[in-house]
Amino acid sequence: MRFNCxxxxxxxxxxxxxxxYKYFNAENSLxxxxxxxxxxxxxxxxxxxxxxxxxxxxxxxxxxxxxxLLVDSELDALLLENNLIKENKPRYNILLxxxxxxxxxxxxxxxxxxxxxxxxxxxxxxxxxxxxxKGTVHKNLLELIHELYPIRTCSLDLSxxxxxxxxxxxxxxxxxxxxxxxxxxxxxxxxxxKNIAEIRLLLKGKTHSLIQQLRRQMEEASLSLEFxxxxxxxxKIETLNTFHSKSxxxxxxxxxxxxLTCKLINDRLYYNYCWVREGRIDLSISDKMTLPQQESIExxxxxxxxxxxxxxxxTQKLILTNIPINNTIEGFEFMTPQRGDKVKILEFSIKNISxxxxxxxxxxxxxxxxxxxxxxxxxxxxxxxxxxxFDNSNIQGVYAVAACVVFKEGKPSTKDYRHxxxxxxxxxxxxxxxxxxxxxxxxxxxxxxxxxxxxxxxxGGKGQLSAAIExxxxxxxxxxxxxxxxxxxxxxxxxxxxxxxxxxxxGNQGLMLLQHLRNEAHxxxxxxxxxxRSAAFITSxxxxxxxxxxxxLERILQHYPSPKTFESDALEHQEEKLGKRLAATVRRYLPTx
Numbered sequence: 001m002r003f004n005c006x007x008x009x010x011x012x013x014x015x016x017x018x019x020x021y022k023y024f025n026a027e028n029s030l031x032x033x034x035x036x037x038x039x040x041x042x043x044x045x046x047x048x049x050x051x052x053x054x055x056x057x058x059x060x061x062x063x064x065x066x067x068x069l070l071v072d073s074e075l076d077a078l079l080l081e082n083n084l085i086k087e088n089k090p091r092y093n094i095l096l097x098x099x100x101x102x103x104x105x106x107x108x109x110x111x112x113x114x115x116x117x118x119x120x121x122x123x124x125x126x127x128x129x130x131x132x133x134k135g136t137v138h139k140n141l142l143e144l145i146h147e148l149y150p151i152r153t154c155s156l157d158l159s160x161x162x163x164x165x166x167x168x169x170x171x172x173x174x175x176x177x178x179x180x181x182x183x184x185x186x187x188x189x190x191x192x193x194k195n196i197a198e199i200r201l202l203l204k205g206k207t208h209s210l211i212q213q214l215r216r217q218m219e220e221a222s223l224s225l226e227f228x229x230x231x232x233x234x235x236k237i238e239t240l241n242t243f244h245s246k247s248x249x250x251x252x253x254x255x256x257x258x259x260l261t262c263k264l265i266n267d268r269l270y271y272n273y274c275w276v277r278e279g280r281i282d283l284s285i286s287d288k289m290t291l292p293q294q295e296s297i298e299x300x301x302x303x304x305x306x307x308x309x310x311x312x313x314x315t316q317k318l319i320l321t322n323i324p325i326n327n328t329i330e331g332f333e334f335m336t337p338q339r340g341d342k343v344k345i346l347e348f349s350i351k352n353i354s355x356x357x358x359x360x361x362x363x364x365x366x367x368x369x370x371x372x373x374x375x376x377x378x379x380x381x382x383x384x385x386x387x388x389x390f391d392n393s394n395i396q397g398v399y400a401v402a403a404c405v406v407f408k409e410g411k412p413s414t415k416d417y418r419h420x421x422x423x424x425x426x427x428x429x430x431x432x433x434x435x436x437x438x439x440x441x442x443x444x445x446x447x448x449x450x451x452x453x454x455x456x457x458x459x460g461g462k463g464q465l466s467a468a469i470e471x472x473x474x475x476x477x478x479x480x481x482x483x484x485x486x487x488x489x490x491x492x493x494x495x496x497x498x499x500x501x502x503x504x505x506x507g508n509q510g511l512m513l514l515q516h517l518r519n520e521a522h523x524x525x526x527x528x529x530x531x532x533r534s535a536a537f538i539t540s541x542x543x544x545x546x547x548x549x550x551x552x553l554e555r556i557l558q559h560y561p562s563p564k565t566f567e568s569d570a571l572e573h574q575e576e577k578l579g580k581r582l583a584a585t586v587r588r589y590l591p592t593x
Contacts, residue, residue, distance in 0.1 A: 001014075001015070001067065001068050002065060002066070002067050003065065003066045003067075003068075004064070004065060005047075005063055005064055005065065005066060006064065010066075011040065011043065011044050011047065012040075014039055014040040014043055014044075014066070014068060015039055015040065015068065015070060016038050016039065016040045016041070017038075017039060017070045017071075018035075018036065018037050018038070018039070018070070018071055018072070018073060018074045018076070018077050019035070019036065019039050019068055019069050019070040019071050019077055020033065020034070020035050020036075020068070020069045020071065020077050020080050020081050020084065021033070021034050021035075021036065021039055021042070021043055021066055021067065021068050021069075022066070022067040022068075022069075022084070022090075023059070023062075023063045023065075023066060023092075024063070024064060024065040024066070024067070025062045025063065025064055026062075026064045028065070029091075030088050030090045030091075031059060031062055031063065031090055031091055031092050032059060032090050032091075032092040033081055033084045033085050033088065033090050034081065035074070035077035035078055035080070035081035036077065037074045037077075039068050039070075043066060046059075046060055046063075047060065059092050075302070075327045075329070078299055078302060078303060079302075079306055079329075082303050082306050082307060086307070086310070091449070102119070102130065102131030102132055103117050103118065103119055103130065103131065103132050103138050104117070104118055104119070104121060104128045104129060104130035104131055104132070104138075105117055105118075105128070105129045105130055105132075105138055105141065105142065105203055106118045106121075106123070106126050106127070106128055107126060107127040107128075107129070107196070107199070107200065107203065108123070108125075108126045109125045109126060109127070110158065111158055111159055111160065111189060112151075112152060112158045112182045112189070112192050113151075113196050114151070114152060114153070114154075114155065115142070115145055115151060115199060115203075116142075116153075117138055117139070117142060127200070127203075129203040129204065130283075130312075131283070131312060132283070141202075141203075144202075144239065145199055145202065146178060147239065148198075148236050148239060149195040149198065149199055150177065150178055150179050150180045150195070151179065151192070151195055151196070151199070152173070152179050152182060152183070153173055153178075153179070154171065154173075154183070156168060156183055158182055158183055163182070163183065163184070163185050164185075166184070168183040168184060169183075169184065170183065170184055170186075174186075180192075198210055198213070198214075201213070206277075206278065207278060207280070208253045208278050211237055211241065214233045214236050214237050215233075215237060217229075217230075217233045218230045218233035218234050218237070221233060253278045253279050254278070254279075255276055255278070255279045255341060255342075255345075256276060256277055256278065256316060256318070257276050257316055257318040257319065257320055257342075257345075258273070258274070258275060258276070258305075258309070258314050258316045258318070258319045258320070259272075259273070259274035259275075259276060259319070259320045259321070259345055259346065259349045260272070260273050260274075260301065260304060260305050260308065260319060260320075260321045260349075261321060261322045261323075261346065261349040261350045261352075261353055262297065262300065262301050262304065262321075262322065262323055262353075263350070263353045263354075264297060268288045268289070269288060269289050269297075269300055269304075270286070270287075270288045270353050271286070271287060271288070271289075271304055271353065272284065272285070272286045272349045272350070272352040272353045273285045273286075273304075273308050273312075274345070274348070274349050274352075275312075275314065275316075276320075276345055279341070281345075281348070283312070284349075284352060285308075286352050286353060297323055298323060298324070298325060298326065298327070301321060301323040301325065302325065302327065302329075305319060305321075317331060317332050317333060318332075318333050318335065319332060319333065319334050319335070320335055320336070320337060320342055320345060320346050320349075321334055321335070321336060321346075322336060322346060322349075322350060323336070324336055365410075366509070367409060367410030367411055368409070368410065369509055370410045370509045370510060370512060370513040371383050371384060371385060371409065371410045371513065372510075373508060373509050373510030373513075374455075374510035374511075374513050374514065375510075376510065377493075377502070377504055377508065377510045377511070378455070378482065378484065378493075378495075378510075380454070380455065380482055382454060383454070384453075384454040384455035384482070385408060385409050385410075385454055386406070386407075386408055386451075386453045386454045386455075387406070387407045387408075387453055387454065387455045387456075387457060387513075387517060388404055388405070388406050388407075388441070388453045388455075388456055388457070389404070389405050389407075389456075389457040389458075389459065389517040389518060389520070389521040390402060390403070390404050390434065390437060390438060390441075390456075390457070390458055390459060390468070390521065391403050391459040391518070391521035391522050391524075391525045392422075392430050392433045392434060392437075392459075392464075392525065393522075393525040393526050400421075400422035400425060400433055401419065401420060401421055401422065401525060402419075402420040402422060402433060402434075402437040402525060403417070403418070403419060403420070403521050403522075403524040403525030404417065404418040404420070404437070404441055404521070405417050405517065405520045405521045405524050406453075407513075407516075407517055407520075410513060412520055417524055418441070419524075419525075420436075420437045420440065420441075422436060422437070423436065424436050430460065430463070430464060430467075431463050431464060431466070431467040432467065434458065434460070434464045434467040434468055434471075435467040435468070435470055435471045436471075438456075438458075438467070438468045438471040438472065439471035439474060439475065442471070442472065442475055442477060443475060446475060446477070452477065452480065452481050453481060454481070454482070455481070455482045455483075455484070456468065456472075456481055456482070456483045456484070457484055457485075457486055457514060457517050457518065457521075458483070458484070458485040458486070459485075459486060459488070459518050459521055459522065460485055460486075460487065460488075461485055461487040461492070461494055461501075462485065462494055464485055465483070465484070465485030465494050465496065468483060468485075469483065469496055478496075483496055484514075486514050486515075486517075486518050487501065488518070490503070491503075491504070491506065491511065491515065493511075493514070545585060545586060545589045546589055547585055548582075548585065548586075552582055555578060555582070556578065556582070556586065559577040559578065560577075566586060571583075574586075574587075
């Protein structure tokens with residue numbers, strides 16, 4: 001059902017059943033997806049009270065249309081909501097955003113399949129096993145596979161036709177006895193496929209089944225007096241037993257399940273997700289997320305399980321968890337064990353959460369304390385969890401650039417760093433440059449409807465701070481975000497409207513956070529500035545040589561990225577790489593030669 005928010009009394013027509021609701025703006029773009037036990041009661045709460053949360057106030061102002069989807073139970077609504085959020089990615093839903101990519105092991109579907117590591121699951125015809133959050137795990141597994149089985153590592157097209165054409169020759173892998181040469185028809189397809197079948201069992205975590213299969217092969221080979229084949233099978237069994245014992249958690253080889261444990265700390269939900277296969281921990285991921293409003297710990301656990309199950313393609317029906325789940329989901333069993341091996345595994349998962357939330361080790365930086373102290377010394381209304389710092393770099397106005405670095409929760413968020421090339425300022429004018437970059441940065445955030453930071457730091461004193469104030473005033477956001485300047489010489493903090501700077505004890509960790517921001521902005525900016533100068537120098541140095549055209553320039557750059565590399569090379573090498581005439585031209589006209 002669809003409702004127009006501009007019509008009088010529209011709330012009275014919304015059903016009181018459990019279901020999912022979707023908010024749309026005037027352009028019919030999806031803004032938000034939510035679920036409720038009573039749709040009318042939940043939706044009415046958005047329109048009948050004043051919200052303290054900025055995000056919710058902005059959301060309500062944009063809502064023009066509402067769609068509702070009725071379901072049989074609140075649990076169904078919970079799972080449907082999660083699927084719709086995952087599919088549509090509405091702007092105002094912020095649960096379980098994850099841009100991490102983990103490696104997988106790919107098994108291709110070819111006449112002679114390949115096994116390799118990848119982060120891109122783009123081949124629909126291939127099988128993928130994983131993911132592997134710890135890089136060493138999948139590397140060790142690949143090493144084990146190549147140690148046990150002589151399979152190819154090349155990417156040649158080994159179809160029956162190409163092999164028959166005798167286009168290929170064996171490589172080093174064949175001479176090292178790590179491949180049996182299927183490219184030149186030295187290995188039969190049936191023998192190769194037998195190896196792949198065993199590798200598939202290993203990748204599926206069925207190590208015990210593979211060992212049993214190899215044990216039968218060993219016994220059959222012994223009875224047939226094929227002692228070399230029996231010894232090969234025995235060696236594989238010993239290697240697999242060693243591999244299994246390193247990751248075994250319990251002795252129950254029939255124990256296969258997923259594990260999800262959760263822990264609430266302040267406004268964060270910390271969790272650990274594990275795979276247990278044949279009593280062995282095959283996967284373990286610890287992370288955290290911001291606690292959504294109006295969700296119980298049981299609901300959050302179900303949402304997390306559903307999302308993680310889809311993300312990592314788990315097919316297990318048994319889920320161990322420390323959170324009692326009263327809702328039932330057909331085909332799945334949630335268990336909070338009280339004794340035995342399952343308790344041991346649950347304790348392992350909880351211990352992983354405790355480790356990720358443990359206080360910092362002696363000597364380590366306490367980022368949370370730094371943020372709290374910075375809030376205190378600046379007298380801010382909220383903790384500055386998102387800080388942006390700006391710095392300019394130029395030499396007499398030449399190659400003028402600027403940098404914006406971003407810290408989140410007291411730590412550098414390097415993926416959010418930004419470079420700026422100064423566009424509108426001529427000559428060495430730091431104030432005008434600061435006005436330009438601050439204006440450009442926040443004009444873009446406003447246009448893209450992204451959140452503003454909790455604090456803006458300007459590297460400089462009153463002049464640079466005043467320029468930033470003018471930029472924010474021009475955008476109509478001055479006063480909405482705290483803004484300060486940090487002078488380098490005496491580490492003085494300048495505040496808008498204050499005649500005297502704020503001087504803080506140099507041992508204060510809040511000031512240390514500001515210094516870290518400033519130093520990082522300077523480092524990031526000066527690196528970009530040097531790169532700009534170097535690129536300009538190389539380009540001008542090569543392009544200013546008379547008689548050197550585009551093709552000759554490409555040839556020069558191919559061998560000599562910079563004039564310095566040309567100068568340091570011997571005369572005979574210059575002439576060998578460029579030819580006598582071009583080398584002589586470069587030597588004659590290059591300014592630095």
